[in-house]
Amino acid sequence: HKTREQFINRMxxxxxxxxxxxxxxLDELExxxxxxxxxxxxxxxxxxxxxxxxxxxxxxxxxxxxxxxxEEITRILSxxxxxxxxxxxxxxxxxxxxxxxxxxxxxIGKLAHQFKSEGLKVMLxxxxxxxxxxxxxxxxxxxxxxxxxxxQKSGSxxxxxxxxxxxxxxxxxMDIVLLDTAGRMHTKVNLMEELKKVQRVVNRKDPSAxxxxxxxxxxxxxxxxxxxxxxxxxxxxxTGLILTKLDGTAKGGIIVAISDELQLPVxxxxxxxxxxxxRPFDPEEFTRxxx
Amino acid sequence: xxxxxxxKFQRIFKNLRGQGKLTEENIREALREVRMALLEADVxxxxxxxxxxxxxxxxxxxxxxxSLTPGQQVIKIVNEALTDLMGGQSEPLRLIxxxxxxxxxxxxxxxxxxxxxxKLARKLVQEHRKPCLVxxxxxxxxAIEQLVTLAGQINLPVYPSTVRQKPEEIxxxxxxxxxxxxxxxxxxxxxxxxxxDTELMGELGRLKEILQPAEILLVADAMTGQDAVxxxxxxxxxxxxSGVILTKLDGDARGGAxxxxxxxTRCPIKFIGLGEKxxxxxxxxxxxxxxxxxxxxxxLSMIEKA
Ligand SMILES: Nc1nc2c(ncn2[C@@H]2O[C@H](COP(=O)(O)OP(=O)(O)OP(=O)(O)O)[C@@H](O)[C@H]2O)c(=O)[nH]1
Ligand SMILES: Nc1nc2c(ncn2[C@@H]2O[C@H](COP(=O)(O)OP(=O)(O)OP(=O)(O)O)[C@@H](O)[C@H]2O)c(=O)[nH]1
Ligand SMILES: [Mg+2]
Ligand SMILES: [Mg+2]
Numbered sequence: 001h002k003t004r005e006q007f008i009n010r011m012x013x014x015x016x017x018x019x020x021x022x023x024x025x026l027d028e029l030e031x032x033x034x035x036x037x038x039x040x041x042x043x044x045x046x047x048x049x050x051x052x053x054x055x056x057x058x059x060x061x062x063x064x065x066x067x068x069x070x071e072e073i074t075r076i077l078s079x080x081x082x083x084x085x086x087x088x089x090x091x092x093x094x095x096x097x098x099x100x101x102x103x104x105x106x107x108i109g110k111l112a113h114q115f116k117s118e119g120l121k122v123m124l125x126x127x128x129x130x131x132x133x134x135x136x137x138x139x140x141x142x143x144x145x146x147x148x149x150x151x152q153k154s155g156s157x158x159x160x161x162x163x164x165x166x167x168x169x170x171x172x173x174m175d176i177v178l179l180d181t182a183g184r185m186h187t188k189v190n191l192m193e194e195l196k197k198v199q200r201v202v203n204r205k206d207p208s209a210x211x212x213x214x215x216x217x218x219x220x221x222x223x224x225x226x227x228x229x230x231x232x233x234x235x236x237x238x239t240g241l242i243l244t245k246l247d248g249t250a251k252g253g254i255i256v257a258i259s260d261e262l263q264l265p266v267x268x269x270x271x272x273x274x275x276x277x278x279r280p281f282d283p284e285e286f287t288r289x290x291x
Numbered sequence: 292x293x294x295x296x297x298x299k300f301q302r303i304f305k306n307l308r309g310q311g312k313l314t315e316e317n318i319r320e321a322l323r324e325v326r327m328a329l330l331e332a333d334v335x336x337x338x339x340x341x342x343x344x345x346x347x348x349x350x351x352x353x354x355x356x357x358s359l360t361p362g363q364q365v366i367k368i369v370n371e372a373l374t375d376l377m378g379g380q381s382e383p384l385r386l387i388x389x390x391x392x393x394x395x396x397x398x399x400x401x402x403x404x405x406x407x408x409x410k411l412a413r414k415l416v417q418e419h420r421k422p423c424l425v426x427x428x429x430x431x432x433x434a435i436e437q438l439v440t441l442a443g444q445i446n447l448p449v450y451p452s453t454v455r456q457k458p459e460e461i462x463x464x465x466x467x468x469x470x471x472x473x474x475x476x477x478x479x480x481x482x483x484x485x486x487x488d489t490e491l492m493g494e495l496g497r498l499k500e501i502l503q504p505a506e507i508l509l510v511a512d513a514m515t516g517q518d519a520v521x522x523x524x525x526x527x528x529x530x531x532x533s534g535v536i537l538t539k540l541d542g543d544a545r546g547g548a549x550x551x552x553x554x555x556t557r558c559p560i561k562f563i564g565l566g567e568k569x570x571x572x573x574x575x576x577x578x579x580x581x582x583x584x585x586x587x588x589x590x591l592s593m594i595e596k597a
Contacts, residue, residue: 221516248518
């Protein structure tokens with residue numbers, strides 16, 4: 001994005017004008033990787049991969065080193081997965097989950113806008129009945145995008161909302177159902193159980209649903225995002241990721257470790273608070289923006 | 292798969308046990324591991340580096356207390372240094388000045404400002420103050436309703452903002468509103484914003500001018516990674532923060548951001564958020580945070596007795 005166009009990125013600056021690969025360069029490289037939130041383990045893994053080649057004198061040129069690291073990261077991020085095909089079922093039910101405040105509700109607004117502009121009939125479901133004014137927030141997004149919102153009053157059972165919504169979606173001929181859920185810590189057992197119940201209700205209505213369970217991660221989150229992804233995947237069964245808030249200065253490097261370990265594809269990235277601040281994830285572009 | 296920080300420290304220090312004296316040689320490996328462990332806890336790269344250098348200086352040549360093994364001695368040093376870095380003691384709010392005294396809540400999107408605004412109000416009521424809540428987020432959908440709902444849960448007055456107002460206007464009028472309602476404290480909730488958004492950072496500057504707040508509190512997510520340093524220093528440069536509140540410590544984040552933010556702003560962390568409910572706010576204790584990061588309750592209490 002803008003940062004890439006306006007400035008030479010950190011990695012380029014690092015290798016520019018350097019004639020050879022030395023300890024200094026590797027140290028600085030380590031700093032760049034760590035400060036992008038790749039984490040100690042992934043950083044070591046990446047550097048070990050090139051260290052051998054450097055030792056054997058197969059890799060001497062700093063610019064080649066940069067290219068190799070980029071290639072390797074892009075490869076890790078290019079997780080193989082089933083195709084993203086919202087037209088493969090009707091209604092296609094997408095459940096949005098994640099810890100508190102990462103951008104779930106906003107992302108639903110953006111996704112709804114995108115689907116709608118593709119000519120699909122979209123319905124939003126306010127299954128966050130817990131957080132103050134969460135229902136109102138989703139309703140306002142519904143108004144903005146001009147799509148219906150299924151809701152009950154605050155404090156009601158989220159699985160009851162999901163139950164009603166599944167019926168409503170079928171009877172109203174919806175193509176897409178976007179289900180908003182309350183933010184919750186992945187470590188809170190009772191709240192994870194509540195989420196499973198919502199999932200079960202949806203599944204009972206349509207055995208092929210939910211068709212996608214997207215975990216929303218905040219790009220400014222550090223190593224904890226890995227723990228989030230692990231536990232949500234284990235407990236709920238995540239099918240893909242959305243990385244929000246990439247319009248800030250955080251790089252979201254933890255996604256490399258997550259891709260490597262959990263093989264979850266990143267479906268979209270969020271780059272702002274407006275309707276059209278959603279982009280498909282491009283591993284190569286992401287890697288370049290990383291450093 | 293990943294050791295947690297405490298396991299790691301425990302393992303490191305076990306290796307040091309049985310050696311009579313701390314020397315540069317016998318702590319080198321340990322310090323390397325300490326640095327790695329801090330990085331895994333999301334402490335900023337440079338902060339971790341400086342911390343480890345500081346530890347080395349403190350440790351080498353130190354006499355080992357007779358009641359402690361060298362390993363325990365190093366734990367003691369690391370723990371003390373961590374506690375020092377985070378400010379030593381807990382610091383209360385400073386609500387001085389002509390009433391209504393104002394607290395301005397700022398931070399990135401979704402960090403927990405609105406929730407923490409209500410939590411703080413609840414705390415102040417317990418201290419026999421009369422707070423008035425001020426929703427000054429006119430951007431995020433239903434932000435005002437969110438604060439109004441939370442205020443309703445604790446029966447507190449809210450300045451009736453509308454999204455057609457400018458935050459500056461809200462700030463100006465809320466002061467009069469508070470006086471009319473006999474409130475002695477204003478807690479102003481602002482919209483989440485990026486530290487690089489010059490326009491919105493400018494708005495915060497203007498709010499500060501108007502409100503002359505006694506406290507400007509950065510609300511930061513405890514799960515924040517390396518970016519915490521950039522965020523905190525940018526907010527601090529623009530506004531001159533008086534304190535920090537660290538939220539979402541009820542998860543399993545190791546909270547290295549606490550160290551990073553403290554190191555770059557020198558601002559005290561005043562409270563921590565431990566849940567979504569309004570009673571889930573606690574005073575920040577640097578020593579507890581340090582042992583939370585170290586995770587060695589048993590060993591630490593043994594050292595304290597020594
Ligand atoms: N800068 C930026 N802000 C974002 C982005 N996505 C969401 N936000 C903001 O982040 C804040 C939280 O977003 P929400 O959509 O309410 O997050 P949530 O996950 O639904 O939160 P809870 O339901 O409370 O758990 C809001 O202020 C959003 O405007 C993004 O891509 N970039
Ligand atoms: N688990 C947990 N959740 C918290 C804590 N503090 C706030 N939250 C949740 O985090 C989410 C975001 O909180 P908000 O208070 O809306 O955050 P904000 O900074 O006002 O967000 P914006 O106004 O959109 O920038 C909500 O789901 C809160 O319930 C905490 O200490 N622990
Ligand atoms: Mg939400
Ligand atoms: Mg808010």
